[in-house]
Amino acid sequence: MELMRDPVTVTTGVTYERKNIEKWLFVYNKFTCPATMQRLPSFHLTPNHTVSRLISSFVASFPSPPPPPPPTPFSDRRKVDQVEALLCSIRTGPFKSARLKELRSVLAGDANLLDDVNVSSKVLECVIAEIVNSADFVGFGACEEAFGVLALLPLSDKATVDVVVKPEHLRPIMAVLQSGSSDARVDAMSILVKISKVNRDHWIPADQELDLFTALLELLSDEISSSTKLSLCSLDLLLELAVRSRRSRSRAVEAGAVRVLVELLPEAGRRSCERALLLLKRLCELPEGRAAFAEHGLGVAAVTKKLLRVSETATKLGVKVLWLVSSFSAAGKVAEEMVVVGAVSKMVTLLHAAGGSSTKERAIAMIKLHGGVTNFHIIRFQLHLLYIFL
Template sequence: MLLMSNPSPTMEMGRSNLDSEREFPQDFRCPISMELMKEPVIISTGVTYERKNIEKWFFSYKKKTCPATMQNIENFGVTPNHTLKRLILLWQNSHSPSPSSSSSSSPLPSYKRDEMVSLLKTLGSSPFKVNSLKKLREIIELGDEMKLDFIILGGLDVLLQLIVQILSDCSDFMVFRACEEALGVLQHLPISEGDYGIKVLEVLSKPECMKSMSIILQRGSKDARVYTITILKKLTQADFNWNVVVNEEGIGMFKSMLELASDEISMKASSSALQVLIKILDSSKKSRSRAIEAGAMCTLVELLPDSNRSKCEKILLIIKLLCECADGRVAFIEHRLGIGAVSKILFNVSESASKICVKIFSLICCFHPTEKVLEEMMMYGAVKKLVVLLHMSGPSSIKNKVLDMFKKHGNSWSRYPCFPSELKEYLCIHSRH
């Protein structure tokens, strides 16, 4: 009987591969088979599986649920998770025992990953957190692989600890700076894109995280405020509960966002702030009351005259949302430039802007048709421009709103000499003697 003193190369290779697989992160394994994924695909619930396993689950076993979450599914389509596949291949290459692997693939990702691990450990003990965070940001800016690797290595938990620490040590300058830099890292991470984006969204949904961001938005450096508004803008594309912002932070955060919206130097920050405001105000009427209390109407009306097309449309949309509340309509008509500013925009910016202008005037005329309001609409040229809209060919919701305004208030406007006589006949308005 021949005894083998040493295992064969094949056995060694199999053992090496098995040991290597045991070291892989849990997120690289299919939730069904718990094996490393070769063709990862995302299903409608956002969970990633090995293609053959999930297709067998759906089409061979006739299951109509997500195996991991047990949610009912109607859409059985799958989308290749190219980013995760690249990350798995990157991990395999960086951990391969083959001497040739180092020459056939770039050593940069593996080297950067090791540096990332070291920096994350340093953040737990070193007082020089700001420099470590700046280096981390440089690494994750290299690409999606680095961002996902950062999440897998537990970077989110580290960032959260640094961000919320200002709630207890707000007066400590280094703690405050570390929070600012942590937000600088966080702004580069994906939100709600696959399994990893959902983890980022879960962190941002924590009230303590939002409270810390509110503090930075109000008291942070200019760069830190831009980081924060960038994160909030990303949240507008996700399924985020904005009540966290309204209920917990309210007026203070609105004031900060309005200040950013007024920023003439950073157009990107200004546009992002307006986009976030639109999303928040569209989510609830309570948020509109808070914004009005924060002085939103005054700020927005005064921004209108000097705004470009894109900014103007966003501002008008916010004004329209605020005018859907009684307090907002009062704030609008009490501002000495309100009616005049919106009248000037009508026909002078874009078709979209003009439609929003009509909706604003429709709300004002419906709920606050005071003599002063109707007179200002005539004096600032709004009525004259609205007459033009009546000559639009074919029916439209905007034309109907204009016609309704004239039917309700045509008698008041007809007293002015500039009111078209043919319009009186069209609207069956009788002159008063």
């Protein structure tokens, strides 16, 4: 009598050793439960974790070494063989696009197969080679299907990420972000999101940052990226990059991030709006960011329009952006624009808010700061309201 190494339960509720029940079902082609002889409505095998824990506890009570890990299930071995055959066909044969599409179908939804280190490493090597070989033809099917396969892989360890972020491998990803189909862009974005989570500080070489900023900003600006998912992923990646260092934020400004974010705001939904304002706030903490915002003809108006209309978070972030910019140019163009577009009126409205929040304090500071802008009758009226509320 042997202890079970991989207990699984069939649909009748009876538990068997996996290799034995798989041989019964798939080798002998039986359709019944061996113990009850009831016909099985499906061949689904559920791991019995309770029995596994009991066996592990029993084995642990003896000084003998633990049993070896369970072998690859019979059903999984067939898929592994299928994957290896497809990889061979992709490397050596024609119709690469069709083979890659078939490979993607085999891998999709099979967590066990994707978690198999041996399988995933072979798939990674193959699809990276196809992506590099097709880098000049990003609009064609084989390269885009290869991105679809790569997006399925876990990409959860540093060794794998180090392969993906090599300059010769990153360039095709950024090219697809800029000029690929909508589906390929989603796949490329998924790849970047995964690798950014493995090493938040150094997931992309410094000399590749500007190119990546440019690709992400072009994606935000492009009409094809109007889907919420793509926009949110782009903003999340831009935020990830922006928090790395002052140099990263400076490169974002250099790539035109302030202009793109300002022009994104008017049509942005709540989540995109909040992310765009958060990124604007971080960029406006730099002198070059504030200068780019002040130079944009719609910057003040776009942020003001979102105050008190989107969410409390958006209002707080919008006030912080205006406060950062106006604090360094109170007597100039920004102060006058704030009066003209109604920003000061909204600051006065914020004074009705209960409590002493930092947002309210910044609103008061901005109205006082703009007291020197006397060319407009409205500012004097609003200052009068301020002293009433104070």
